[in-house]
Amino acid sequence: MSRVYNFSAGPAVLPEEVLKEAAAEMLDYQGTGMSVMEMSHRSKAFQGIIDEAEKDLRELMNIPDNYKVLFLQGGASQQFAMIPMNLFKNKVGDYIITGQWAKKAWQEAKLYGTANAVASSADKTFSYIPDCSDLPIDDNADYVYICQNNTIYGTVFHELPNTKGKTLVADVSSCFLSEPIDVTKYGVIYGGVQKNVGPAGVVIVIIREDLVTEDVLDGTPTMLKYKTHVDAGSLYNTPPCYGIYMCGKVFKWLKAKGGLAAMKELNEKKAKILYDFLDSSKLFKGTVEKKDRSLMNVPFVTGDEELDALFVKEAKAAGLENLKGHRTVGGMRASIYNAMPIEGVEKLVAFMKNFEEKHS
Numbered sequence: 488m489s490r491v492y493n494f495s496a497g498p499a500v501l502p503e504e505v506l507k508e509a510a511a512e513m514l515d516y517q518g519t520g521m522s523v524m525e526m527s528h529r530s531k532a533f534q535g536i537i538d539e540a541e542k543d544l545r546e547l548m549n550i551p552d553n554y555k556v557l558f559l560q561g562g563a564s565q566q567f568a569m570i571p572m573n574l575f576k577n578k579v580g581d582y583i584i585t586g587q588w589a590k591k592a593w594q595e596a597k598l599y600g601t602a603n604a605v606a607s608s609a610d611k612t613f614s615y616i617p618d619c620s621d622l623p624i625d626d627n628a629d630y631v632y633i634c635q636n637n638t639i640y641g642t643v644f645h646e647l648p649n650t651k652g653k654t655l656v657a658d659v660s661s662c663f664l665s666e667p668i669d670v671t672k673y674g675v676i677y678g679g680v681q682k683n684v685g686p687a688g689v690v691i692v693i694i695r696e697d698l699v700t701e702d703v704l705d706g707t708p709t710m711l712k713y714k715t716h717v718d719a720g721s722l723y724n725t726p727p728c729y730g731i732y733m734c735g736k737v738f739k740w741l742k743a744k745g746g747l748a749a750m751k752e753l754n755e756k757k758a759k760i761l762y763d764f765l766d767s768s769k770l771f772k773g774t775v776e777k778k779d780r781s782l783m784n785v786p787f788v789t790g791d792e793e794l795d796a797l798f799v800k801e802a803k804a805a806g807l808e809n810l811k812g813h814r815t816v817g818g819m820r821a822s823i824y825n826a827m828p829i830e831g832v833e834k835l836v837a838f839m840k841n842f843e844e845k846h847s
């Protein structure tokens with residue numbers, strides 16, 4: 488068996504220790520004589536798994552008691568609709584457009600009411616985070632929406648926008664658990680776990696309890712009401728059991744690594760290796776404004792499409808996989824999530840140096 492360094496943006500690398508543990512428990516989960524995949528979601532064993540996962544997540548993120556934690560399906564994309572369906576009272580949402588995912592959420596919200604684009608970085612291909620200190624927030628806005636880390640473009644809100652007292656809603660799919668955050672600054676935090684937390688099929692929603700009501704838009708399906716899932720402890724219907732189990736294992740792995748503060752330190756160290764090289768390279772260059780650089784997704788280019796393609800091909804042959812940039816931006820992108828070992832980043836940079844020597 489040989490594993491590669493997988494720089495995929497998602498589904499993405501998972502901690503090897505976690506995969507090994509899951510493999511060891513595949514046929515017989517803790518003496519139950521069955522795999523978690525084969526287990527009733529109403530069983531005592533599974534209730535233990537989901538309870539423990541929630542407890543560990545609460546501990547990792549320091550989630551206050553007045554926030555609910557949900558393990559749902561439908562991916563991050565389903566939240567684009569669930570948010571307006573559940574949160575629209577005045578039917579107004581203010582969106583900050585920093586990339587494709589924010590744009591998709593904004594467009595979806597327009598199906599249900601007024602969705603304002605209060606800021607955008609589309610003018611420079613989403614290569615920066617706009618100044619959000621004094622936005623034209625609508626007096627009637629039910630919330631202000633951000634995509635906190637922009638997976639495709641490689642930017643991140645290092646500072647949260649000034650929402651002028653409005654509820655902040657954030658898609659944290661690609662920066663979930665990468666560093667400590669202050670949960671109390673948000674009304675809703677959500678993310679598809681396949682970027683930085685677990686396997687595809689689970690979306691985690693952390694929502695302040697006053698936002699969970701029966702007062703949702705007319706016609707909202709039962710399955711798309713937060714209240715349905717809050718009341719049932721994420722077990723209204725069959726949840727993505729195996730995915731939740733894997734997330735739980737990643738939470739334990741994060742705790743054993745020292746939690747999110749330790750993760751942040753490691754992620755900063757990893758990102759610095761790559762950004763320092765990009766800043767000194769004559770061939771490669773980063774594509775986003777330095778102040779807004781993501782710790783998780785690092786896009787870069789050579790400026791020559793053919794050379795980019797050759798780089799991706801040769802990197803793959805050297806065991807460095809999935810470095811091709813998103814189809815809408817081209818070039819390369821290295822996603823260096825929590826589970827990417829520092830050795831993977833070092834090997835990537837060594838490979839880039841070598842490639843640069845050969846081609847300049």
Ligand SMILES: *Cc1c(COP(=O)(O)O)cnc(C)c1O
Nearest residue numbers: 562563564588638658660661679
């Ligand atoms: C991947 C991604 C999405 C879409 O996630 P799905 O689970 O595929 O719907 C949304 N937002 C961000 C920030 C992402 O990175």
